[in-house]
Amino acid sequence: MVRAETNTGISQSKRQLKFAREELEQKQYEKALRSAESALRLDPSQVEAILLKALAHRGLRHFKQARLLADAYVEELGLDQLSEDDKKLLERIQGAALSRPRGKRSTAQPAEVYTQVVDPQPYRERVESALAEGRCAASISAAFELTTVAPDYADGWRLSGDAQRCANQLRLALLDYRHYLKLGGEEPTVLRLVERLSPRYGRLIVGVKAPGESKGDLTVRLNWGEEGSRYEPLPDGRWLFQDLPTDTAMELVVSGLGLKTTVLNIEPYAAGETREELIEPEWLGLVTINLVDFPAELASTLLITEDRELQVGPGAKIRVTAVGLSAIVQNEFGTSTTHLHVVPDQQVTFDPRLYLPSRLTVSGLPAGSAVNMTVQTDDGRTVPGYADLPAAQGRIDRDTGVRIAPPYSFNSIAGGTGTLQVDHPLLGERQVELVLEGGALNASVFDWQPLPGVEKVKQAYDSWQQAEARARRGVLRTAVLAGVSGAMAVLGTGLFVGAVAEQLVVDEALQRALEKSDPASLDSAAITQAMADHAAARQRRDGLGAASALSFAVTGLGVSLTVTSGRFAKQRLQSVGPWQPELVE
Known part of the structure; x- marks a missing residue:
């Protein structure tokens, strides 16, 4: 009975592993985490579940937990037993070349947000089991899960301290033991451990x-x-x-x-x-910022001060440090940043609507251009924009051969007046004036026709078109020659069939002549006629055979010429190649 239950548990565990793999592929990380955890509880020997849990945590941006699980997985299998695929996955999780597990990890990643409310007992049992077997990385990973899902469970922090001590991370162990005591833990052995570790x-x-x-x-x-x-x-x-x-x-x-x-x-x-x-920090003073009232959906405002960032809404009134103050205004078109020049102990009114970001979409820009945009705002700010357009992307203008890039959008620009400077390595440069509306979608068409290098590209394009036309005529001649050769082959085949038919007539005429030569039925007129028929049939057969041979000879010559002509025409077309205006010299 026990064996049957064990087999059922293993079977169900494999089923949960299958679910976890599928859910990871579909980026359903919460579900994948639950499935992998179920697989591990049903069968603790399913080591793959540890890797799947690590991948799920990484997808949920629980980076520290993902790294600890990766360490546990390496510890369980052994670094030398990992497949190449496993190594790639683990290196992606750990964010570095794979190495043997270490207890100490960087704390630079964002704090964990994995706060499922679950029964801590299975995690506790997993920590205790790993500690009993000396599997330090596995115990640290399980202890971290335990303290994450049950942060107020004092014993979880004690076990976490034991796990860190297993890996000889004594300072981390001391921190966990102190947290255990802070939550009301009273284990005398922990008190003694804190007393022993603190003097270090x-x-x-x-x-x-x-x-x-x-x-x-x-x-x-x-x-x-x-x-x-x-x-x-x-x-x-x-x-x-x-x-x-x-x-x-x-x-x-x-x-x-x-x-x-x-x-x-x-x-x-x-x-x-x-x-x-x-x-004794230096006193910089305070200033009061008053935001005007405006529709909240219009934009959001972030105040950046000497030591913090503050999200403020319409009509807000807030006191902040009077030095190093700037505001970031954000809407659907991007962000704009302005520095606020203030004097301590003053009140300043700030209207985000004056700094609303805009978008400028420009069409007609030549591919391969370097585009510089500069906007001067009403309050004297200069907002720059820059773009390098790929040389091989866009449509070809059928009249000039110039490649025109898809429309390009500049985001996070401001309202005001400015210039658009276009520099192209072949076409030259041109500058146009702009007038932009703040907080809106602006559109402009760049007239590239006056660029000084357009005529040079057009001449090269005309030459390319002529060369391509000649090459394509060669391909057409090859097709016609192939058709003639085919027709001659059909004619030769017909003549050959006719020669075979005449051969049958010759044979029949000869047989009649022989029959008439029988002395029992001697008829000189019939014999003469049969011999005449035989001679005429043989003459027709010889004529058809000669014509057929000539036709096949012509066909062979035509095929040879077709192959040679086709190869030459193909090479010539390939040498012309597609039109590439960026290669014009």
Whole structure:
């Protein structure tokens, strides 16, 4: 009975794997993730499910989880046992050349957003099983899933710490153990582990002296490489960074409302070292931005300040740092950026409608052109645009041979007046004036006919047309010659058939002559007539045979001439080639 249930589980697991593969091909990543997870639960030996889960997580942009699963897959199979296809998939997931699993991973990718609410028990069992067998990468991967789907499950963080400790990632283990204690965990062994591990690392206490208006809006970060550290707020208003790596230079960044962002280099720590820093950022002042009221669907506005980005809507009123201020206005035609020159303690009215992006679609541009566009806005800004048009794309003008590119669109431009400068390596250059409406679709037709090099291209095009016409006439002559040869072959065949028929007549006349020569029925007149018929038939047969032979000889000559002429005509047509205006010299 147990064996039957086991076989059923394996069968169902393979079925779920099949579903997961199909769902991955259809980019149904959530479904593929569930199917692969089901396959792994039904049969933990289905190692392929780990790879399918990694691919599904990557599709969902859960990059860290995807990389951890990739490490677990390599650990399960062994690097030497991977197929070439597997290696390519894993390198795509990991974003680097494939190597043996490591516990430490970059944290530069976006934070995970995989927050399915699921039963944590299967993940817990998977972590415990991997730890019992010493499979560190598999335990780290499963622990990360566990803490992601159940972030408030304290034991998940304890197991995650155990998994990191398995891979000798002691600092990461310490961070997970601290999180376990923060969630209310009370395991005495964890407390002892924290006590043992803490002296290995450094501590930094940061105080910030800033005006009262910015105190409630401070941001303090400690970064090194692609990593950053968590902090704990202290009762006296300072920040505590603990469990800092040794032998690693760091960067302390302090920013806030009205403050100049301050960056302080932190020298590498020694084990157990504690430091204190007091930061006094420069005060830049504040300015109040008032957005005019306008239909929200017209555009969106993003304010960029010294230390942050703020999405603001119509009619908004907001205080921001008075230096380094710019606004990005976005609509269906792209984005436009304008720098706001403000004075501290002032109020500034900003109307996004004056900066609405536009689109300009230009037709008639010669293929292979370099197109420069410059627009001067009403407020004195200069908005540039540039395009390199492919030389071999577009239609051929039947009169001049000039290749005209498909219509080209410039996005994220502004309303105002400007110029369109077209430079072509063969046709020359020309500049035209533009008047553009802001926040709208503008269209323009470039008149390429006055370009100085058009006449040169037309002359080359006329010569090419004449050469192609001669080559095509040669092909036509070959076709006519082939038709004549075919007709002669038919005629020769007809004459040959006639000669064969006359041969039968000759044979019949000869037989009659022989019959008449029988002495029992001797008739001299009949014999004479039969012999005359035999002679006439033989003469006709010889004539038809000679005509047939001549016809076949002419046919053979015609075929030979056709082959030779056809080869020459084909070579000549190939030497002419298709019209390529970009090759004109």
